[in-house]
Each structure stands twice: as C-alpha cells, then as structure tokens.
Amino acid sequence: MAKALDTKDAREAKPPRGSADSSNNSGDSIAAMLDANGVLTAEAERAANISDEELRTLYRLMVVSRRLDQEGLNLQRQGELGLWGPYAGHEAAQVGAAMAMAPTDWIFPYYRDFAMAVCRGIDPGAIMTIFRGLTHGAWNPNEYRFAPFIIPVGTQVPHAVGFALGCKLDHDDTAVLVGFGEGATSTGDWHEAMNFAAVFNVPLVFLCENNQWAISVPMRQQVSGRIADRAAGYGFPGVRVDGTDVLTVYAVVRAAADRARRGEGPYLVEALTYRTQAHTTSDDPTRYRTEADVEPWKSKDPIRRCAERLQARNAFDDAFAQAVSEEAEQRALAMRQHLLSAQTPHPASAFDLVFANPPESLLREKAEFIEALEPERGE
Amino acid sequence: MSQFLLPDLGEGLEEAQLVQWLVQVGESVTLNQPLCQVETAKALVDIPSPFAGTVEKLHAAPGDTIEVGKPLITIAEAGATAASASATSASANEDGHGPVLVGYGTEGPAQTFTRRRRTSSATSSATPPQASAAATDALSAPPSPAHGGGAGGGGASASPLVRKMAQERGIDLTTIKGTGPGGRIRVEDLELALKAATSALPSSAHGDSRRALTEGEASHRLAEEAEKRSEGAGGGGLAPDEERISTVGLRKAIAARMMKAATTIPHFTEYSLFDASALVALRERLRGSSGFGEQKLTYLPFFVRALVEAVRAYPVMNSRWDEEGNAIVIKHSIHVGIATDTARGLLVPVIRDAHTLTLAQIAAEANRLITLAREGKIEAKSLTGSTITITNVGAAGPVDTGAPLINPPEACVVGFGALKPRPTVVGESVQVRPGAWISISCDHRIVDGATAAQFMGALVQHLEQPEGLA
Numbered sequence: 029m030a031k032a033l034d035t036k037d038a039r040e041a042k043p044p045r046g047s048a049d050s051s052n053n054s055g056d057s058i059a060a061m062l063d064a065n066g067v068l069t070a071e072a073e074r075a076a077n078i079s080d081e082e083l084r085t086l087y088r089l090m091v092v093s094r095r096l097d098q099e100g101l102n103l104q105r106q107g108e109l110g111l112w113g114p115y116a117g118h119e120a121a122q123v124g125a126a127m128a129m130a131p132t133d134w135i136f137p138y139y140r141d142f143a144m145a146v147c148r149g150i151d152p153g154a155i156m157t158i159f160r161g162l163t164h165g166a167w168n169p170n171e172y173r174f175a176p177f178i179i180p181v182g183t184q185v186p187h188a189v190g191f192a193l194g195c196k197l198d199h200d201d202t203a204v205l206v207g208f209g210e211g212a213t214s215t216g217d218w219h220e221a222m223n224f225a226a227v228f229n230v231p232l233v234f235l236c237e238n239n240q241w242a243i244s245v246p247m248r249q250q251v252s253g254r255i256a257d258r259a260a261g262y263g264f265p266g267v268r269v270d271g272t273d274v275l276t277v278y279a280v281v282r283a284a285a286d287r288a289r290r291g292e293g294p295y296l297v298e299a300l301t302y303r304t305q306a307h308t309t310s311d312d313p314t315r316y317r318t319e320a321d322v323e324p325w326k327s328k329d330p331i332r333r334c335a336e337r338l339q340a341r342n343a344f345d346d347a348f349a350q351a352v353s354e355e356a357e358q359r360a361l362a363m364r365q366h367l368l369s370a371q372t373p374h375p376a377s378a379f380d381l382v383f384a385n386p387p388e389s390l391l392r393e394k395a396e397f398i399e400a401l402e403p404e405r406g407e
Numbered sequence: 408m409s410q411f412l413l414p415d416l417g418e419g420l421e422e423a424q425l426v427q428w429l430v431q432v433g434e435s436v437t438l439n440q441p442l443c444q445v446e447t448a449k450a451l452v453d454i455p456s457p458f459a460g461t462v463e464k465l466h467a468a469p470g471d472t473i474e475v476g477k478p479l480i481t482i483a484e485a486g487a488t489a490a491s492a493s494a495t496s497a498s499a500n501e502d503g504h505g506p507v508l509v510g511y512g513t514e515g516p517a518q519t520f521t522r523r524r525r526t527s528s529a530t531s532s533a534t535p536p537q538a539s540a541a542a543t544d545a546l547s548a549p550p551s552p553a554h555g556g557g558a559g560g561g562g563a564s565a566s567p568l569v570r571k572m573a574q575e576r577g578i579d580l581t582t583i584k585g586t587g588p589g590g591r592i593r594v595e596d597l598e599l600a601l602k603a604a605t606s607a608l609p610s611s612a613h614g615d616s617r618r619a620l621t622e623g624e625a626s627h628r629l630a631e632e633a634e635k636r637s638e639g640a641g642g643g644g645l646a647p648d649e650e651r652i653s654t655v656g657l658r659k660a661i662a663a664r665m666m667k668a669a670t671t672i673p674h675f676t677e678y679s680l681f682d683a684s685a686l687v688a689l690r691e692r693l694r695g696s697s698g699f700g701e702q703k704l705t706y707l708p709f710f711v712r713a714l715v716e717a718v719r720a721y722p723v724m725n726s727r728w729d730e731e732g733n734a735i736v737i738k739h740s741i742h743v744g745i746a747t748d749t750a751r752g753l754l755v756p757v758i759r760d761a762h763t764l765t766l767a768q769i770a771a772e773a774n775r776l777i778t779l780a781r782e783g784k785i786e787a788k789s790l791t792g793s794t795i796t797i798t799n800v801g802a803a804g805p806v807d808t809g810a811p812l813i814n815p816p817e818a819c820v821v822g823f824g825a826l827k828p829r830p831t832v833v834g835e836s837v838q839v840r841p842g843a844w845i846s847i848s849c850d851h852r853i854v855d856g857a858t859a860a861q862f863m864g865a866l867v868q869h870l871e872q873p874e875g876l877a
Contacts (some may be wrong), residue, residue: 102439106457107414250693310417312450 045213058283058295059267066270066300067242068279070342075281080343084128085342087272087334088352090119094142094331095356096363100142100159104309108367109159110278114305115140117272120330121299123147123235123278125256129205129233129285132193136175136188136206137290140237141172144207146377148174153366159170162370162382182212185221185234190229192294195242203231203285210298214250222296225264231288233281236270239303244316275337302328377400409458416476417449422474427465435461435485442480443474448659460484566594637726654710657752670787670811672728673851676810678860681867683826683841689873708770710797710823711743711871712876715762718795719793721862725794727816728852735818735853744793744814745773747780748803754780755814757793766877793817801843808844817843818853821866822846845870 055198059275061072068076099114104112115122118140124134124146137144145155145167154166158177165176176182188206211235212218212321225232236255240247259266277299284295300327306313338344378395379386386394413423423445439455446452456766464481467473562582569592576597583600585592625757638672668674686709694704718725718741725735741762744755756776758769779785798812800806801824808824822845830838845866849859869876 065661099439102455105410105414105416105452105454108457111418114876304452310449313786316788 033252045131050081055258057091058280058287059265060309061280061283062267062269062276064398065269066276067273068276071154071374072279073275073383076230076282078193078275079280080338080341082343083275083334083338084343084348086278087331087338088214088355089127089143090124090274090331091352092129092356092359093119093123095360096146097142099360099363100156101305101309103156103367104159109156109309110161111159111308111310113140113308115124115142115214117301117304117325117330117374118240119143120274120277120334121271121301122312123209124274125205125235125281125297125299127219128278129203132173133202133285134173134175134188134191134204136184136191136204137177138181138184138208138212139179140209140239141207141251145172147176148172150174153370156347156367157370158361160367160370162373165204180210182215182217184208184241185212185218188232189221189228189230191308192225192232192288193228193316196228196230198292201289203233203288205235205281209236209242210236210238210247210250210255211238211245214242215256218286222259222262222294226264226270226295229291229293231291232294233284234266234280236296236298238298240301241303241307241313241317243307244313248317254298256296256298259294264296265293266296266298267297268328271301272325272329273337274330278352300323301330303316373395408463408483409460410478410481411457413445413473413475413477415475416445416452416454418446418448418450420475422472423447423452425469425471425473427469430462430480432465433553435459436482454479456480456482458482458484476863508816527650563592570596576601657754659755664815665812667815671814672815674810674813674848675851675856675859676846676848676852677856677863678808678844678846678865679863680842680844682827682831682869683870686870686873687841688689688828689877693766693877696764699770702767702770703774704770705773706823707745707773707797707799708766709870709873709876710799710821711758711761711769711773712766713743713866713873714743714797714821715741716869716875717862717865719762721858723854723858724819724849724862725819726853727794728818728850738794739796740793740839742794744796744817745777745797746796746811746814747777749781749783751783754785754790755793756780756785756789756798757791759792767822796820798822800869808846810846811848812849813850817863818850819859820848822848823869836872840859 038089041350045311061068061076094116100109100112103109122141122143126141126144135141135144135148142152142155143179144342146152148271150167151174157166167174175184185206185303189203192204195204206221222234224230225234238247238255242250254268254303255303256266256268266304267280269280270357271277280297284297287295302322304322335344335349335354358370376394379390379397383390410850415421416423425449426444426446428443430436430440433510435454436442436459438457440461441453442456443454443748444451460482462480463483466480473479476744496687515532563583565580565584565586566651572578572594573807578600579598580592580597583592583596584590585596587596588594589769686706690706690709692706711869722737722739723735725741726735728734729736737747740760743758743761745758747754747756756779758764758772761769774787776785776792779789795816795817796819798811799808800811800822806824809822811822813820826841826843828839829842830837831842833840845863847859847863847866
C-alpha cells in the first residue's frame with residue numbers, strides 16, 4: 029500500500045487531469061481511432077494491422093458463441109438448466125474484447141460473459157454446469173486467468189480494480205479487463221471502483237456492454253448522458269464504440285490494454301449494443317418493449333457485420349461459412365453431452381467450500397447432515 | 408421410448424397451458440425441433456424437442472393446463488443418436504417422476520439421497536384414538552380404515568398438514584398409497600381416499616348401524632356427500648354432468664383482479680339516464696365528414712371525450728388509493744381503459760393520454776386497440792396503466808345498465824348501457840327520444856356520493872350538449 033501511495037503522491041505533482049488540455053493524454057489517441065458512429069476509421073483499421081486470419085477467428089468465435097447461446101436456451105426449455113441468460117447481440121463486445129487481451133492478461137467477467145469464457149478456452153459444457161446448479165464455478169481461475177462469473181450486479185468491478193492494483197505492485201505487465209452491463213454503472217460498487225482505479229492508476233480496461241436494458245429498465249432511466257463520458261469525472265478517458273462491430277471493439281480494447289500495460293492507467297470502453305433476447309428465461313420482454321424496438325438492431329447483427337467486413341476484404345466464402353457453421357453445431361452437441369453426463373455433487377460438498385481447515389462444529393454439522401441423507405434401511 | 412415432462416420454464420412456475428402443437432403423432436422430429444407452444448404465467452414459450460425420433464403420443468390438447476413434471480409428449484427415439492444422451496436425463500420412468508427440473512425438481516427415483524423418514528412410534532402412540540368416538544356412531548364414521556391402526560398413520564410419509572387432516576377425518580394413513588415424491592401422501596391422495604370412503608358409506612351404514620336413519624340425518628348425509636363431490640371436482644374428479652375449465656393465463660388473471668376489486672375496494676354505484684338526441688345528431692353529422700372519412704365512428708369516442716371533460720372538472724375521479732400511505736394519488740394524465748370482450752375473455756386496452764387527443768384521434772386509437780385486442784395481437788404494454796375505465800354494458804346484449812366492478816387500482820369505472828329510443832319527459836309531455844343509462848361505480852375511500860353525483864352531472868351535461876366534444 030505504501031508503494032501505491034508513493035505513486036499517487038508522485039502523480040499529484042503533475043498537472044491535474046480532466047483540465048482543458050486533457051487532449052494531450054493518450055486516451056484521445058484511442059478516441060481518434062473512431063468516426064462519429066464509434067466505428068474504426070479506415071485509417072485506424074490500416075494502422076491496427078489486423079490480419080484477415082485474425083478477423084476470421086473473431087467471426088468463428090462469434091458464430092460458435094451464438095450457437096452455444098441458442099443451445100443454452102434449448103436446454104433450459106427442456107428442463108436441463110435452471111436458468112439461462114441469453115447473450116445474443118453481445119458477441120462482438122465479448123469476443124472482440126476477450127481476444128484483444130493477451131493470454132497472460134486477466135479477465136473479470138459478469139454473468140453474461142459466456143462468450144469471453146469460450147474465447148479463453150474453457151469447455152462450454154463445464155461452464156453450463158453452473159446454470160444447472162452443479163457448481164459455483166466450473167474452472168480454476170488461475171489456470172485460465174479468468175475470474176468466476178459474478179451474479180450480483182457490479183461486485184466484480186472492485187475485485188478487478190484490486191487485482192489490477194496487485195499486478196501493478198508486482199511490476200509485471202499484466203493488464204486486466206472487467207466486463208459489466210450498463211445497469212451495473214448505477215451501483216455504488218462501480219463508482220467506487222472507477223474512483224480507485226483512477227486514484228491508483230491501475231492497468232485496467234473497463235468494458236461496459238451497454239445492451240440498453242437492465243432487465244426491464246431502459247437505459248434512459250439509468251443514465252443521463254453517455255456512460256463513456258463518466259470516466260472523465262474520475263480522471264481517466266473513456267470512449268463509446270459501436271459494440272456490434274467486432275473489429276472496432278477488438279482494436280480499441282487492444283489499444284486500451286496496451287496503454288494500461290505502459291502504466292498509463294485505466295480506460296473505459298462503452299460498447300453500445302442491444303439485448304435482442306429476454307434478460308433471462310424468467311423474463312418476458314414483450315411486457316416492456318415491442319418488436320418494433322428490437323427491429324432496427326437486427327440489421328446491426330454482430331455476425332452479419334463481421335461477415336460483411338470479411339467480404340470487403342475478400343476473405344469470406346461459402347466453404348468457410350459452412351465449416352464454421354458445422355463447427356458450431358458440433359460444439360453445441362458436445363456441450364449438451366458434457367452437461368447431461370455431468371455428475372451431481374454430493375450435497376454435503378457444500379460444507380467443503382468455505383474453510384481450508386473447517387472448525388469442529390462445522391465438521392459435526394456435516395456428519396449429521398450426511399447421516400440425515402442416508403437412504404432409509406430396507407429400501 | 409422417452410417421455411418428456413413439462414419443465415419449470417421460469418423460476419418456480421407450477422404449470423403451463425398448452426397453446427398449440429407444432430408436431431403430430433407419427434411425425435419424426437429432430438433434436439431441438441420446436442414441439443409446441445405453451446403459455447406460462449410469465450411468457451409464451453416454444454419448447455424444443457430434447458430427443459430425435461418419432462412422436463408416439465401427445466399428452467395434452469390445446470387449452471389444457473399441464474402441471475410441471477407431468478408428461479408432455481412421448482417420443483420413440485431414433486437409434487443410438489447423439490441425442491440419446493439427453494434422453495436418459497430428461498426422460499421419465501414409469502412413475503412419471505424424473506429429474507426434469509433443475510433446482511426446483513420433483514424428487515425422482517434416480518435421486519440417491521432421500522431424506523430419512525422419521526419412523527416415530529411416538530406419533531402413533533401419542534395419537535388419540537380419535538376414531539373411537541366416531542365409531543360409536545356409524546353415521547359419521549368412515550368405514551373400516553378408522554378402526555385399524557391409529558388414525559393418522561405414524562409410519563407413513565406425510566406432511567404435518569396431511570397428518571392433521573387424516574386425524575380429523577379418522578383415516579389411517581398407512582392404508583393410503585401416496586403419489587408424492589418418495590411415496591409421500593399428499594392432500595390429493597387423502598381426498599381421494601375420503602371420497603372412496605364416502606361412496607362406500609351407504610352400504611356400511613346400513614350394515615353396521617344399530618338404528619335406522621332419521622329423515623333429517625339422511626338428508627344431512629346427502630348434502631354432505633354432494634358437498635364432498637363438489638370439493639372433489641376442485642381436486643380433479645368430476646361428476647358426469649360437470650365440465651372443468653382450467654384457468655391459467657387470462658381467465659386466472661381476470662379472476663384475481665375481480666376478486667381484488669370486489670374484496671378490497673368499497674364500491675358504490677350511481678345511475679343516470681341521459682337524453683342522446685343531440686349526440687345522435689352530432690354523430691350523424693360527423694360520420695363521413697373530413698376528419699373521419701371512411702373510419703368507423705361509434706359512440707365510444709364521444710363517451711371517452713365526455714369522460715375526459717368530466718374528469719377535468721373532478722380530477723379526484725382519476726385517482727387511486729395508496730394502501731401504504733393511506734393517501735389519495737390523483738393522476739394528471741388520463742389514460743382511459745376500454746373494457747373489451749374478446750374470444751380470450753375480458754381485456755382492457757388503454758387509450759393513453761386521452762386528455763391530449765381529439766375526437767378523431769380517440770376514434771382511431773380505440774378502433775386500432777380494439778381490433779388488436781380481438782385479434783389477440785395486442786401488446787402487453789397497451790393493456791396496462793389505465794387510470795379510469797369505460798365499460799360498454801349495452802354492447803353485448805339488451806342490457807340497459809349494471810353495477811360495474813372497478814378495475815383496480817382505479818377509483819372509478821363508468822358503464823354505458825344500450826342507446827335506444829326511450830320515453831322521455833320533455834316539458835309537460837312524454838316523447839320518444841334516444842337515450843342511455845350511465846352507471847358509475849366509485850371507490851368510497853376516495854369519493855363520496857355527492858362528488859360522484861356532481862361528476863355524473865358533468866358527464867350527462869357533456870353528452871346532452873355534445874358540441875364541445877368534437
């Protein structure tokens with residue numbers, strides 16, 4: 029902590045941020061990558077030097093993710109999952125941002141960031157067991173550098189700030205990405221995290237997946253003005269990007285992560301998209317919005333937009349599309365099989381997950397619990 | 408062959424209503440192919456098939472209510488397809504219990520951990536031999552089971568409620584086969600056993616009784632049996648001359664709403680007849696005029712306009728009672744609900760901000776909403792948020808007037824009866840003039856009779872001198 033305070037003191041000697049000449053800070057070089065619609069300019073695209081193969085990988089991951097999302101919905105409708113939160117419409121934001129981070133970087137997801145987990149190589153069938161109620165976390169975060177899904181809104185944001193501060197104190201070049209929805213920006217946790225991130229100048233990219241609906245609450249009832257602009261209030265830059273364009277998200281988050289690694293501090297990326305499906309399978313969106321509200325966003329489908337970009341580069345053909353689609357089918361089936369063959373844990377395993385060295389009283393409770401669960405004699 | 412049981416499609420839902428089948432018996436289906444549409448209390452949902460194979464049986468018809476965990480469809484699975492993995496998990500065994508519900512599931516036989524039952528001899532010994540009192544009087548004693556082991560049946564698995572009911576009715580639970588999870592005896596099982604006992608009663612009464620039935624006792628017995636039959640109907644059994652209509656969805660919602668209106672709002676109703684001569688003439692003149700063109704022009708838009716004007720004069724009629732704050736909340740926007748009869752039942756589409764609309768705009772909006780409601784295409788948001796409601800009691804039949812129920816949480820509902828020629832006193836003579844009855848029901852917590860009467864006066868005045876409405 030002393031080190032961090034030193035750093036802060038050192039920075040206080042510099043001119044304060046957010047003043048009129050803040051255009052000098054490197055945040056604006058990221059803003060300069062974008063046109064008025066928040067889309068990567070042709071010039072910035074050339075400078076970013078993203079290969080056709082990279083873009084094809086992003087496309088492939090988005091198509092696979094979309095198919096897995098559909099299978100999640102199917103499995104819930106078939107009684108195999110307790111709940112499913114569809115992420116259709118988020119593919120560009122999630123895949124673009126997750127793939128922009130280096131493999132050694134860390135990601136702190138929110139509960140809808142399924143595609144990010146897929147990008148990190150976590151078995152989708154294993155992730156699914158969470159939504160079947162079989163486990164609290166299906167992967168070792170250290171192994172994948174991917175923190176657990178967080179269900180309470182916004183609590184992962186301060187976790188990520190603390191973790192990023194640790195990375196900074198360790199003097200390694202790890203950057204951290206934290207995902208959240210626009211609804212999370214209404215929580216106190218988020219504001220505290222934004223403030224601390226700036227004060228301690230941590231290597232963190234805030235990714236707001238703004239899908240414009242916090243369950244049934246529309247964006248206009250959550251935020252006055254733009255979420256991206258809020259970063260300035262804490263003393264660091266932010267930008268709103270077209271969250272349906274994977275190339276833009278990829279390039280911008282990569283630039284923000286590089287910036288963080290150079291020690292230039294946090295950056296806020298607001299990826300504007302739309303939640304085309306229900307909030308979860310327990311939600312009926314027709315009660316608060318109409319088909320007409322959703323329609324304009326269907327033409328901004330992230331997968332279609334990526335296909336168009338590939339076509340413009342002459343890097344897209346039917347054989348490629350077919351192969352990707354087949355891969356998506358196979359992975360959906362594999363996910364289903366993994367999920368349905370997953371073992372139900374012993375109920376008493378709930379006693380094992382809090383204490384490394386459980387106290388005597390807890391062990392006694394566990395023994396009583398197991399005894400109470402024993403099958404009746406003679407049955 | 409695999410049965411697919413209806414899963415919990417939301418969080419903690421107990422039933423769903425089948426809207427339509429998308430497949431038929433004999434049809435081959437693929438994994439995830441949509442099978443049917445069901446409506447839950449939360450949403451209209453497509454159910455994808457968990458198996459690939461051939462449809463063997465559909466277990467419900469459109470309109471049926473299906474309990475969560477009960478069979479929906481039986482599919483003969485196609486060979487050893489990749490989908491068969493799912494079959495083992497979602498399919499039911501013979502008993503109809505399977506681990507189909509994740510998190511909220513019915514307890515299936517596959518479950519390894521069943522709670523150990525408390526075989527408490529204490530329960531049965533502590534049970535008073537309550538049946539003995541009844542046994543002295545064959546009239547009120549159900550047949551033999553009561554004479555067997557202790558009433559209540561300590562060994563059987565049942566909830567405290569069921570045990571108490573069994574004791575009260577002198578039924579030995581060990582003689583009942585439970586259909587609940589792990590053979591647990593449910594209230595329904597007890598009722599079924601009770602019904603069987605009741606129907607067996609007449610012969611046993613004759614055999615065991617040491618005295619003849621008096622006439623009064625016999626009729627009392629008959630009435631009791633009839634009552635039990637009707638209770639049985641609620642639990643699933645039906646008399647031959649009865650028909651059961653399930654009430655999921657809209658009917659259930661109407662039932663709950665009207666129960667709330669009738670039991671939580673202190674209503675009073677006032678009536679008045681108005682002379683519609685001028686209104687009829689105005690409507691004739693406006694019909695086909697430039698503002699309305701081809702559009703259908705009924706009296707409804709005039710009623711809405713008159714209501715808006717009367718509310719402007721008496722804003723308290725456009726309010727609701729705040730239960731928590733014990734306060735009256737007056738709404739400055741007037742959103743008029745139009746009670747509309749549809750094939751699905753009563754719907755109340757809402758003309759929003761009626762106070763900002765012209766007669767022609769109201770006519771257009773009302774036509775649009777009513778058409779959508781009748782076609783079943785209206786959006787949920789067009790059915791909420793009304794602040795005052797109109798019901799056309801004369802629209803469906805030769806009804807002059809009625810005492811309408813308030814649409815909670817509103818303060819007032821206005822009913823318009825059939826508009827037709829009526830004997831009307833004009834000066835000293837009686838003339839035949841068009842007229843209609845208006846009835847208004849108010850929440851007496853908010854409005855007193857005098858205010859309602861003044862509001863009625865304003866309504867009548869605007870309808871009798873309607874020039875300002877156009």
